[in-house]
Amino acid sequence: MSDEQHSPNAVDPSAIETAAAVRSGDLSAVEVLETSLTRIEEREGEIHAFNLVLAEEARETARRVDDAVAGGADPGALAGVPVALKDNLCTKGVETTCSSRILEGWKPPYDATVVQRLAAAGAVMVGKTNLDEFAMGSSTENSAFGPTHNPHDLSKVPGGSSGGSAAAVAAGFATLALGSDTGGSIRQPAALCGVVGMKPTYGLVSRLGLIAFGSSLDQIGPFSNSVADAALLLEVMGGHDPGDSTSLDTEVPAVSTHLDDGVSGMRVGLISEMMGEGIAPDVAARTRAAAECLAAAGAIVEEVSVPAVVYGLSAYYLVAPAEASSNLARYDGVRYGMRVEAPTVGEMIEATRTAGFGDEVKRRIMLGTYALSAGYYDAFYGKALKVRTLIRGDFDAAYGNFDVLLSPTSPSTAFDMGSKTADPLSMYLNDLCTIPSNLAGHPAMSVPFGRGGDGLPVGVQVLAPALGEVPMFRTAAVLEAAAREEARS
Amino acid sequence: MTEQSSPITAAEVTKVAKLARLTLTDAELERFTHQLGDILGHAADIEALDLTDVEPMARPIPLTNVFRPDEPGEPLDRDDVLSVAPAVEDNQFRVPPSLGEDS
Numbered sequence: 001m002s003d004e005q006h007s008p009n010a011v012d013p014s015a016i017e018t019a020a021a022v023r024s025g026d027l028s029a030v031e032v033l034e035t036s037l038t039r040i041e042e043r044e045g046e047i048h049a050f051n052l053v054l055a056e057e058a059r060e061t062a063r064r065v066d067d068a069v070a071g072g073a074d075p076g077a078l079a080g081v082p083v084a085l086k087d088n089l090c091t092k093g094v095e096t097t098c099s100s101r102i103l104e105g106w107k108p109p110y111d112a113t114v115v116q117r118l119a120a121a122g123a124v125m126v127g128k129t130n131l132d133e134f135a136m137g138s139s140t141e142n143s144a145f146g147p148t149h150n151p152h153d154l155s156k157v158p159g160g161s162s163g164g165s166a167a168a169v170a171a172g173f174a175t176l177a178l179g180s181d182t183g184g185s186i187r188q189p190a191a192l193c194g195v196v197g198m199k200p201t202y203g204l205v206s207r208l209g210l211i212a213f214g215s216s217l218d219q220i221g222p223f224s225n226s227v228a229d230a231a232l233l234l235e236v237m238g239g240h241d242p243g244d245s246t247s248l249d250t251e252v253p254a255v256s257t258h259l260d261d262g263v264s265g266m267r268v269g270l271i272s273e274m275m276g277e278g279i280a281p282d283v284a285a286r287t288r289a290a291a292e293c294l295a296a297a298g299a300i301v302e303e304v305s306v307p308a309v310v311y312g313l314s315a316y317y318l319v320a321p322a323e324a325s326s327n328l329a330r331y332d333g334v335r336y337g338m339r340v341e342a343p344t345v346g347e348m349i350e351a352t353r354t355a356g357f358g359d360e361v362k363r364r365i366m367l368g369t370y371a372l373s374a375g376y377y378d379a380f381y382g383k384a385l386k387v388r389t390l391i392r393g394d395f396d397a398a399y400g401n402f403d404v405l406l407s408p409t410s411p412s413t414a415f416d417m418g419s420k421t422a423d424p425l426s427m428y429l430n431d432l433c434t435i436p437s438n439l440a441g442h443p444a445m446s447v448p449f450g451r452g453g454d455g456l457p458v459g460v461q462v463l464a465p466a467l468g469e470v471p472m473f474r475t476a477a478v479l480e481a482a483a484r485e486e487a488r489s
Numbered sequence: 490m491t492e493q494s495s496p497i498t499a500a501e502v503t504k505v506a507k508l509a510r511l512t513l514t515d516a517e518l519e520r521f522t523h524q525l526g527d528i529l530g531h532a533a534d535i536e537a538l539d540l541t542d543v544e545p546m547a548r549p550i551p552l553t554n555v556f557r558p559d560e561p562g563e564p565l566d567r568d569d570v571l572s573v574a575p576a577v578e579d580n581q582f583r584v585p586p587s588l589g590e591d592s
Contacts, residue, residue, distance in 0.1 A: 106573055107573055108573075109565050109566065109569035109570050109573070110565060202549040202550060203549070203550055215548075216547060216548040216549065242555070242557060245552075245555045246548075246550065248550070310534075311534060311535050311538070313531065314531055314532040314534050314535045315535060317528055317531070317532065318532060318535075325509060332510075333575055334574075334575070334582050334584055335570075335574055335582055336573050336574060336575075337575070338575070339575035339576065341585070342585060343585060343586075344585055344586060344587060344588070345584045345585050345586065345587045346587065347585075348584065348585050349510050350510045350511065350512055351512070353509075353510050353511055354511050354512040357511070359517075362509075362511055362517075362521070363521060363524060363525065365509045365511065366502065366505045366506060366509055366511070366521065366525060367525055367528060367529075369505045369508050369509045370497065370501070370505045370525070370529075373505065373508065379536055380529075380532065380536070382545060383535050383536065383538065383540060384532075384535060385545035385546055385547055386538075386540040386543040386544070386545050386546070387535050387538070387540070388545070388546040389543050389544055389545065389546040390540075390543060392546060392549075423524075423527075424524050424527070424528065425524075425527045425528055425531060428528070428531075440549065441548075441549020441550065442549075466549070
């Protein structure tokens with residue numbers, strides 16, 4: 001356990017410990033939940049991590065978990081563990097908004113696959129967390145229902161787009177949370193809130209019931225207070241789903257059983273392009289310290305150039321909006337969500353979209369429509385797809401010599417609320433280090449590694465090739481142990 | 490980085506908004522033109538690359554046909570689906586008339 005300062009609730013039992021105690025009958029799921037609900041009552045007013053708290057539903061689930069244990073049944077690997085869900089994951093009969101007016105009040109007729117798998121493992125869903133509208137943003141300030149505040153400093157953003165999930169775990173509202181990551185939306189808020197956040201290999205976790213943003217980039221992944229808890233959650237929710245055509249028909253890498261393998265002899269590359277311009281000196285210094293600690297643990301650490309990653313931002317902000325403009329065409333006021341009445345169907349659709357979408361969503365839809373339109377397709381979208389090939393090629397070359405790569409997660413620690421909302425490009429620059437993994441379809445995760453000059457959490461990113469989750473988690477576990485050791489001394 | 494006059498004009502933004510079924514106020518048009526210009530200006534770095542011989546990559550894993558046995562599955566409940574629609578009549582989604590559009 002790390003010191004209390006490191007994370008507001010770092011002295012809490014882990015998901016692994018909680019589930020073990022609940023399964024053995026030593027701890028009741030109802031008690032565990034009440035601790036979460038009390039914290040929510042105390043601090044949710046100032047943090048606003050949730051769009052919806054499901055207190056009564058959660059109490060009912062927790063009672064069922066306790067009854068199962070009392071009856072001699074095993075509720076599963078997440079028995080009684082409080083989990084928060086990003087509000088772009090469909091929950092049957094429970095409002096799912098994407099933090100957008102256009103879906104306000106919508107109750108999906110089905111559960112996302114990940115929600116079903118968590119329920120089957122005995123998890124207790126405590127609420128739906130706030131996000132940037134349709135997961136478009138890096139600060140959770142683009143929510144139609146108001147921003148989320150960073151639990152470490154309420155005047156700072158929690159990062160985004162999964163800022164509510166990151167804040168919920170950091171504040172001890174839930175032991176685990178789910179987010180989605182299209183360009184860094186799990187890893188960047190994890191870094192800014194001082195928790196672990198992980199984006200799996202594209203296709204490893206089913207997206208059935210994740211409301212689509214950028215379909216060639218989106219992945220669901222875990223938030224937790226420890227690397228081991230993230231591993232457990234990945235193993236529970238991952239694996240093939242016939243309901244998602246992009247789901248890989250492969251076993252989830254056995255990350256939990258290899259967590260303690262260490263990094264002796266492992267080859268680690270520090271990405272040169274992510275250590276210079278645009279990266280705050282204190283964040284770069286912490287990343288170098290992480291590299292040194294891996295070397296001290298027996299890894300072979302060198303700097304490596306991955307030249308094409310510098311084009312990642314431009315490629316991403318053409319590809320993701322292009323896909324979003326297609327995916328968000330479905331919000332037309334016909335089948336679900338908001339409708340603004342008008343005399344003709346064409347006017348109804350336009351009035352509904354104009355009233356229902358916020359500014360950032362409109363910007364990205366227009367940017368994507370432009371990038372895909374006749375005369376610009378080749379210059380923008382077509383070129384961005386070719387840059388993806390370059391980025392993956394450069395990663396492949398690097399992974400010929402290295403098992404994992406290392407970089408900062410976010411260029412800075414948590415920034416002031418409101419400081420970047422008027423300048424979208426400055427907001428986009430937060431995704432500099434996280435975007436390339438989405439473009440390539442590779443896994444990457446953020447691990448808390450001390451604090452910046454301002455005393456706020458810094459996250460270090462471990463990147464791996466497709467299905468390289470085992471070496472990635474091994475590296476993350478060593479960094480976590482070193483950071484906790486450092487915090488104690 | 491190439492500094493052109495403006496990567497996107499107000500007239501182009503108006504056209505794109507129409508294609509995307511969005512109505513913009515004059516103030517929004519001015520703001521979005523400026524902001525989209527900034528973003529497209531940043532994209533000039535890849536516009537300048539010579540990528541003639543590079544294959545495009547639309548997705549991380551190749552698309553393959555996914556087959557299943559041709560047997561009825563469990564459909565969503567019709568009442569559940571219709572109950573969240575803005576307007577329904579005779580078990581169908583109800584919309585305003587399309588005639589008169591663009592006239």
